[in-house]
Structure formats: C-alpha cells, structure tokens
Amino acid sequence: MNQDFDADVIVVGSGALGSNAAFELAKLGKSVIILEAGEHIPRWKIVENFRNSSNKGNYNSPYPNEPWAHHSYDEQYIENTGSFEFRPGMLKLVGGTTWHWAAACWRYLPNDMKLKTLYGVGRDWPLEYSELEPYYVRAEIALGVCGSDTQDQSGQGGGAFPPRSSPYPMAPEGDTYLFQRLRERMAPAGYHFIHEPNGRATEPYDGRPACSGNNNCMPVCPIGAMYSGDVHARHAEQAGAKLITDATAYKLEKGADDKIVAIHYRSSTGADVRLTAKYFIVAAHGLETPKLLLISEVANSSDQVGRNLMDHTGQGLQFIADEPLWPGRGAVQQGGIFNRRDGEFRKERASVKHSISNNVPNIAVAKRLIAQGVYGKELDERIRHDAARWVDVSTVYETLPLQTNTVRPSRTRKDALGIPMLVVNYEVGDYVKAAKSGVTEDYAHFVQLMGGTVVEDNTGYQNRDHLMGTVIMGANPKDSVVNHECRTHDHANLFLATTGVIPASGTINPTLAGVALSIRMADIIAREV
C-alpha cells in the first residue's frame, strides 16, 4: 500500500453491497476502510429490542434512531413534497437495511435490462444479462441463496429461466401448506406459482443455521439463518478491512484532476476526520448516496444525481379464504405469481408481480375484528377462524425513471451533526397507473378462485422499499451518473455500490443485482489499485 494514502479503498456504508465490495477487495490484499454511520449491534440485542417493542408492525422499531444516525421512519428525517408518502424502511447500523428484508434474491430477466430497445419505454441497462450473469452466481454464493433450478422465473410456465451458469447454492425450502393449497386451486386457472429464490439457509451455510421458520424475517431473523449485511461486514473485517462505526460521511473532496482525493466524516462526539484513498466506493443506500454526492457537489455533471427515483410502488389484497390455509408457518414469503412479468404489453404498461405474503396474520386479524366491535369469546374464535384463512397478496409494479421523482438534501432541516436531512418528491407514474386495471382483474379472480371474502382490495399505492434510479447507470455521461462498471462518469476513482444505479426496475427486489454489481466493481477496482 502506498504510504501517502490512508487506504487503497474507502467504502462508505457497511450494508450488504458495501460489505461485499469491501470483503472482495480485502480478500485480494487491498487495504480497505469501511465507514458506517451507525453502530455495531449484535443480533441478540435486536431480538431483545423487538420483543420489547410495543409496535411489532414497525420494522424499524428494534433499531436505534439516533439524532446523528436517523432511520427512515423518523418523522422529521424524510420530508415528502409529492402526493405519495415515500418512506422506505432504511436502517443505520453495521450490516445496513438487510437486517430487515425478506431476502428475496431474484435475478433480472435479460429483457428487463433492454426495456428501451424492446419496448420503447424507460431506459436500457448499459450491460447485458450475460455480462452480469457470472456475478449473479458469485452474489448467490455470497448471500447463500436457495432456489429452484428448474422453474421459469419469467412466469410463463416454460423451462428454467433466466439462464444460469451454475445451480443455486442450496435447494429451496419445502412448500408451505398455504402455497400448496393456493397453487392447487389457482394454477388450473393459468396462474404460474414461482418459488422465490431467497437468502435463507436451508442447510448450514457460512456459519448460519438453517431456517427454522420463526416467521420473523422482518424485523429481525432471531437466529441469523437469513442473510444480512453484517455477515460480510464481519468477513471483511476478518479479511483485514478496518470498520469505523459512528462515522457519517459528509463530504467527498475533489482533487485537481477530477479525482476524489479524500472523504470527510463526522462522529457523534463532533470529531471530524479526513481520510485519503486511491479509490472510493459510496455504498450508502439509494437515498443517502445521492445526498452525499449532492452535498459534496460531485459526480453530477449530468444533473441526474437524485433524479429518477424509483420504487416498485405496490398495492395489496387481503381476503379470507373458504378453507384453512394456515399462513405464518415458515418464512414470511415464498413466491408468487409472475404471469405479468414480461411481454409486449410493457410498451404501454408496467409489468406486475404478485407475491404471497406468509406473515402470521393475528395482529391484522385482531385489529380488524376489534374495529368491527367483536369482543370476548367470539373474538377469540374469530381470530382463530380468520387467521387460519387469511390470504395476503403483495403486488408490485415496474416503474419508469422520471426526472421529477427526486431525492434532495433538505435546505432547512439538519441532523445533530449538521448534515442535511432528506426531501423526497415522488408521484406514481402513468405507466404504473395503466397497469392497475389488470391487477384489479387479477384480485377479483384470486378471490373467486379461493371462495374468498374480501377484506381489502384497494389499498392505494404502497411503499416497497426498493430504491432505484437515484444515481442512474447509463452509457451516456450526459444523461447518467455511472457507467456499466458503477464508476461515476465524472470521477474515475469514485464508484457507487447501491441499487440506486439501476436504470430499469423490472418487478424484482434489486438487492441481489446490487450485490452482483458490487462484486463486479471490486474486481474492477482491484485490477487498478
């Protein structure tokens, strides 16, 4: 290592993406520093916090919301100026927000990455599926993904798709009774039920035990069977990376030749530190990464930083089926219906994924019954009855990158460190709205097939916490922030490890793609430092 630098590479953020990049680099002998705004909190403590929480449905509540490291459910932290209340669950601690995810590890389809070329809408990815594929394999190995090697994940009932060069690291978990019964009754109507590849160990994997179905993936897996970013934060440290907690990055310092020369961070004690490195990776979440670039006034010659904000804006359906299905056994979700994942219709309207939720529904069931005035013995009986038959469908829409959907640093509100908080402006686009009638049709059909009684079939649009587009990837430096390597067009030594780079959202949870891109960027950086 060059003595003139504090490290070869500094990574901002210890979540799944930053930690995987850091680990790959440290493994190759590079000196790496990871900066993390939050603290290290052991799993048992988060479990304790969850049990002590009076609001079990608030997935952020077991995690600290410190004045110098706010989580996203802090009322002040994200100000919304649009009509949609954009509020993804975002955490600040070692390991990041994958502490509470449902570990969905889908791959994009080749067509998802060529949306503009094939369907004339949105943007293309600046790389092909085949280029990303080997890194998908490595990401699946890193996260310990279990999945089916035989299903058509495009939802069309064909052979195994998308193409894979290597089988999933682990076989899928057994089908829950809920999933089996829904499939038995709904598949004959043409709905293809697809198993969700997921980062839950089905056999011991990388120090993680096999999932035992605590059904608590969100807000915390109590036994660590589900992958979370702390796994690779730990691996990175074991491989020699230095992890600094309570270190909020607030400035990327630009040098003479458009290279980034240093990063500045501040701790809750007020101490400011400047660190130098040859390369910098900002892996600070899809909202915080563009904020850091904007307040540092870097990487934004395209004026695209903080624009094109996408989520898989969703909606939901709850109904009570005519037979006991026993939701809540096993993991919180297991797959769903992908019939509307791809096709010519994408020229006009968004693709759609229906996911079957498998949460223990007792809280939702009880709340509803109490609101209806059901009490006493009848309440107990009705909770048992309804909870056994509860069906919860969580739907997501593909969204398009819109210039007007933005995340910005606040001009008025600052956190305890004096660093600006966030302002989001988000409107649900016409491409999504055009697909809604198809979803309404599906919902009616699902309810009919299951002899159901609707609880809620028009929830309005909902957050799905899948941040994309905010530091958009593209071939043209004039209309994008990073190139296909995730290297900023403006600064050759600044890379962004965030799902915020994703230019075409598809309908699938983007974390696996983010990890694949992070491993790929680590390979690229390792060749240069």
Place this chain on the structure above:
Amino acid sequence: MGLLKFPLLALLLTALPVFAAEDTDALIEKGAYVARAGDCEACHRTAENGGAPLAGGYVIDSPMGKIISSNITPSKAYGIGDYTEQQLADALRKGINAKGQHLYPAMPYTSYQGMSDDDIHALYVYLQQGVKAVDQPVPETHLAFPFNIRQLMFGWNLVFLDNQGFVPKPGATEQTSRGQYLVDNLAHCGACHTPRNALMAEDNSQYLAGARLGGWVAPNITSDKVSGLGDWSEDDLVNFLKNGHLADKAQAAGGMAEAVENSFRFLSDSDLHAMAAYLHSVPPIRDPGQTERIVRDVKPVDMSALETGQGDQASLADATGLDGARLYNSACSSCHGRDGQGSADKFYPSLSLNTALNGNQANNLVMAIIAGIDRKGADGAVNMPALGGDLNDAQIAAIANYSLQTFGNPALSVSSEEVTSLRRGGDTPLLITAMPYLLWGGGLLALVLVIVLVLWRRHHQHLRAVEAKRIALNRRFHSN
C-alpha cells in the same frame, strides 16, 4: 527344487499385474475406508474450508505451537508421491517421515502404531493411486525452542511409543477386538479422550476417562454409568457416532463434530457396533466427585418479567447487559426454548437432558456458546451459530450460569475469567507453562533428566506390560 522355485516365482511375478489390476480398485476402496476410519482428512485438510482432500496446510493449534499438517496426496514434489510403503508405515507407526525426521505427536503415530499390515498396504495403494495429486507446498512448521528440535522426539518415543503393534485385550471377542483396533488405533480416540501426563503423553491409568483440550472437554467414555457411557445402549453409541447427536443425551461439538463429519458417519454399522461393544468393555472410571447426572424439572420463565418495554434510543444500541435470563432469552431461546427443552423433534436439543449442562464440567457449554457447532452427520447437517463475537466473556458467563442454574447442574458456575481462558484454548499444559523456568534454570539438562528418569521407570513398566500381554495372549489362545 531350488532351480524350480525361481521360474515359478518369475511366473507369479509376471502374472501379478493381472491380479493387481483387479485388486487395485478393491484396495483403493479399502484404503479409502482406512483413511476415513483413521480420520486423516481431519488434519490433512487445507487451511481453508473446501480445499482439495488431503492436501494439507491446516494449522493445528497445539500447546507447543502451530503445527501445520502435511500434504499427503501423491504429489512427488510436495506430497508423499515418492514414499515407499515402508516409509509410509514408518510415518504411521514410528512417527518418522521419509527424510528421517521425527514427526510431532500431533500425528497420532502412537495410536497408528497398531495398524495392521493389510490396512497400511491398502492405505498406501489408496494414497498413491486413489487420491488426486495436489502440487502445492504447505508452509513449514516452526515451533519455538526447544520444541523445534525434532530429535527430542527420539527420547520421547523411547518412553512413550508403544511399538508392539495391536494386542487384543484379554477376553476380547472378534467384535470387541475389532472395536478395540478401531478405537485405539485407527480412530485414535485416546488422543483426545485420554488425559495426558506432564510430558504430553497419554496417561493410560486414566484410559478414555476424559480430557481437556482446546477449551473443550473430550468427555469420559469409559463404561462408568454416571461419568461415562455405561448407561448408553450399544445402539445409542452407534447412533451418536453416526449422526453426531443423541436425543436427550448429548451432541458432538468441537473436535468430536469433526470426527463425526470426517470419519464416523462413513463407517459401516458393523464397525460402529464393534466400537460401541468395545467401549462398553472399557473399565469404568468415575470422574472425581461426581455422584449423579442432574435431571431438572424446568418451568418456563415468565416473559412479562423480561419484556419490560423499550428504553430510550441509545439503549437500543447498548449491548452491555449482564442479566443471564435476559441474555439467554434473547440469544438462545429462539431455538432452545424459554423452558430450555429445545424442539419436540429434538432437532434443537434439550438443555436439561444434555451432557454439556448436567455433567460436572461446564467447558463444553461455554465453548458451544463461543464457537458454535457446525457438523455434518449421517442424518443431516446442523449449525449452532457461534456467539463469541456477539457476546463478551462476562455475558457468556452470565448465560452459562443462568443455563446451569435453570436447566443444568446448579452446582457448577463459570466466571468471566474462565470464559476468557477457554476462549484462548483452555488450560495450558504444565510442560508449556514450566518451559521458561526449565530453560532459565539450565533447563534442557533438567528436561533430559526428567526424560531419563521417566524413561527408566517406563522401561520397567514396559517390560512388565509386555510380559503381562504375553501371558494374557497365551491364556486367550490356549483357553479354548
């Protein structure tokens, strides 16, 4: 006659390759089994998990320092590709490699010395022809003075290496004799389960009575009904060896988990039964002071006493608490239950009917919390996460003490300092702690004197033992 003999021999020799071609596959298969039973892979694996079999490089953290296992693939440059069968036999039985250097007794040649010629032959054929050569060097072992002087092992071997080969115990049946051969020689159970004396040799007066190593306890496996395996059925023992666990009794962890994973789960039922039958014949030795295994009647903790609501935001990140009940219920109860009874199917073991908690030592409880358990058995793989990184020593002591008080032997307790010591690998042998003084005091001479003294004593014991064995053998073979 003399003239006739030679052509016949020549004929036999030319015919040999035909037979050999047929026999080699069977020999390789047998040799592979011998390698499994001898658990070669446990040590001769690579430093990283998932490396090429038998390629070596794994670091054995011995009390004398880090010993690096050798490459025993047939690589001519870095492995044992140039070994003759005799050289392999010498390494196995005498602890001397092809260069004539003494091996450290991390290589269990004191056990392997009893290996049969047939097994060594099969193992040789397997290692030369059934294993893929890995042309990769492993780092040299460099122990600190005086252990770097391999010649010291010469004297040690004179004293401690029993070189008589396999001698069945008096009264052995065919089955227990096979079991004894497996237990004492191939599987080298005593290497862990028999305590070692001041000079690090197995103390045969405490044969299989249990020993501490690397923080863990290799438990007493004599036939004692309280401290050992006397109340286990033969099937219990076979199932334990094969699967690595036995419901409401025990689970293999640490080195035993490795032995199950790399060796026992692959052994034939008849061999496992032979081992079990032999172990039942091993004279009982009671752990000092132990009179019973504790069986507790456990009531689940009232969670409302523990779930008292969240404190302020800073408290959510404060992981310094030392309340054993809270720590247990946050870190352990998701699998083992609030009542410590595990799951109904016993996949998650009971903590009350469990030798790690109801015996007379808490080392394995503490070590399982620190290092976790990771094991493949014949009936599947299990993992208990290692919590040593998430809990400090005082917290581990608090969980151990809560668990012992609530589920296990309440007479036991663990201090934070003991956890610290176990985390570092447990008690250091006297030989190591005394070494600076020995060296300082003109030490080597003293050491040599000690060896000579012991040697002299052992020599007499040895002669007596040989005589006793001869008599026993005579008795056995003339009694029918």
